[in-house]
Amino acid sequence: MSPQQKALILPKKRGNFKVGSRSIPSPGTGQLLVKIRSAALNPVDYKIRYTGIFVTHYPVILGVDIAGIVQELGEGVENFRKGDKVLAHGNFSIIDQGAFQQYALTFATFTAKIPSNQSFDSAATVPLGLNTAVAGLYGKNLGAGIHPPWVKSISDHEPKKPIVILGGSSSVGSYTIQLARLSGFYPVVTTASPNNEDLVMGYGATHFFDRHLSGNQLAAAISKVTDSPIRIVFDTISLPETQSVGWGLLAQNGILVLTLPASVKEDEGKGRKAVSTIGSPHLPHNHELFRSSWAMVEKWLSKGIIQPNNHEILPNGLEGIIGGLERMRMGQVSGTKLVAHPQETQ
Ligand SMILES: NC(=O)c1ccc[n+]([C@@H]2O[C@H](COP(=O)([O-])OP(=O)(O)OC[C@H]3O[C@@H](n4cnc5c(N)ncnc54)[C@H](OP(=O)(O)O)[C@@H]3O)[C@@H](O)[C@H]2O)c1
Known part of the structure; x- marks a missing residue:
């Protein structure tokens, strides 16, 4: 046997x-x-x-x-x-x-x-938390399609552009915060329960808000932090209620990255998009992106760029x-x- x-x-x-x-x-x-x-x-x-x-x-x-x-x-x-x-x-x-x-x-x-x-x-x-953050931020088909900062290019970063990450204390949220910092986003705004404020700030969020705020309350709080349009909201939780909050925060032509199927409806005129990402490296359309990100994982962990x-x-x-x-x-x-x-x- x-x-x-x-x-x-x-x-x-x-x-x-x-x-x-x-x-x-x-x-x-x-x-x-x-x-x-x-x-x-x-x-x-x-x-x-x-x-x-x-x-x-x-x-x-x-x-x-x-x-x-x-x-x-x-x-x-x-x-x-x-x-x-x-x-x-x-x-x-x-x-x-x-x-x-x-x-x-x-x-x-x-x-x-x-x-x-x-x-x-x-x-x-x-693995899965980081990969879902990678796919959602950098995936061309099922993500926001921004340039991966570990791949050399003329415009390496997303300097001083805001990003909102709903659910920063979730596993996907924690890695999305860390990659958003690596990409140069600022401010990096996130939501979680108040007892997880220190945790998400430790991952690199620049601004924390209680996840129990209403959509209007959160929008008002974020408007005090930045007056730049919010073009990327990464809703790591993706329940209908968080999707609706994220959708409401999004500027024209913005993208809502989701971890579950979309419950919001894309709108004519404003050009907002919702994309459901998939964090599996085994899907053929994800291979190239994940080959390059997995080549970075040992270094990211050893240098503390990514904190588990x-x-x-x-x-x-x-x-x-x-x-x-x-x-x-x-x-x-x-x-x-x-x-x-x-x-x-x-
Ligand atoms: N599409 C994909 O490939 C993919 C991959 C991975 C995960 N997912 C999905 O993504 C979701 C998150 O996965 P995960 O592994 O990151 O989850 P997780 O770590 O198990 O999530 C737990 C966290 O969710 C937070 N949370 C719950 N409801 C919230 C809300 N309304 N607003 C903000 N935060 C909230 C809690 O925050 P507090 O305790 O601070 O309140 C808790 O810390 C799951 O639905 C999962 O199935 C999809």
Whole structure:
């Protein structure tokens, strides 16, 4: 029998998770086999479990945020060695690439080394949140399409242009704030609950407002901070109520970047656009952008240009993920990422 591992298996649509055994896969061309030390949880994981969206083939292994140790190298992989500590963006659409198991295959192009100033746990909080911020700000098709500041050009930055980021304490929000600073936006205005004000200012926001303000109150508060037109609002939460607030803040020809499908209607005359972004590097139209951003991840983390999210470790290995997803679904997780240790599964 091939070597076995433990995995958190979702056997059927809207079924119940169970910890089971499955074989450890071998890496194909351009892939790595990673022993997963830390796997972070994301809202998409509970949404798939409860609504059945996105996944067509079962059984499935959910989870996309991976940090661990390289065990084997596939053909053509040159920039990694066995034993390297890495973070990677997994894929719930392919069973060998899900994060909620003890070993997974990752693509070298969407894997980066973990610098010595970061732990497996902190590194696991990065992939999907950062990638969604990258896609939303810099994606040409499903984003605001601004120039990535790490790619050389004549106009490298967005100097002194304002940006509003709704939901700065969310994982996507935290990375959007940090990339907005890297791109030179100013002011970088964000919303969160008051207890997360220090957190979002620590990520680099220049102005914080309580997320419970009405759209009119928020617009009035922002008008005291800048009189420049707001051409980009990144609504990292994208509930109908936040979309409507974001839409109302937007200047003519502005773009509302969303993480969920649009509930606002694009208008004639004013030329405002709403775009729903997708933070997966595995989609063909995202490949080029993410190849370049993943080449930066190790440096961003080592130099503190990108700061990972706060995290909380879940008990009981893979089994602990079940309760963690339920807490996320109930809205009980604020300003932090839940992280599981698959190797601690009983
Ligand atoms: N399209 C994609 O590819 C993609 C990728 C990743 C995520 N997403 C989606 O994007 C959303 C955010 O994901 P995430 O992982 O960043 O979430 P998360 O970190 O789990 O979000 C938790 C945070 O949301 C904040 N929040 C909740 N309601 C808010 C509101 N009305 N206004 C402002 N902040 C609010 C809370 O802030 P306070 O505690 O400060 O109140 C909390 O800190 C989810 O719906 C997720 O499914 C989509």
